[in-house]
Amino acid sequence: MAQVDAASALFGNDTRSAVLVAIRLLGQTWASELALLLGLRLFSVQRVLAAFEREGVIVGRKQGRTRVFSLNPRYFAAKELDALLWKLGQVDTGLQKQLSATRRRPRETGKDAA
Secondary structure, eight states: OOOOGGGTTTTSSHHHHHHHHHHHHHSSEEHHHHHHHHTOOHHHHHHHHHHHHHHTSEEEEEETTEEEEEEOTTSTTHHHHHHHHHHHHHHOHHHHHHHHTSOOSOOOTTOOOO
């Protein structure tokens, strides 16, 4: 799993921290993309996303059949959180490489992965 070394447990544990940093760097993302990028099980990512959504840190919306997540611009400390996550993302070069090499949209249903 790609890790944010400087803040591995800043948001509770390294999984929660990595998910938040990845969301910030991607702008918006979906659970399966995060699981693939971070090398986590989909269920683990979905559980973290649900917790952050309950806490009001992120927001989710339906885009077709996919639920897309982004940082909540109405969160009481949105500006500060955004700046912190951006700074943490800049030191995680491994995550940056993974993000730059990743397909940025879900594959169309029924389309081959060729």
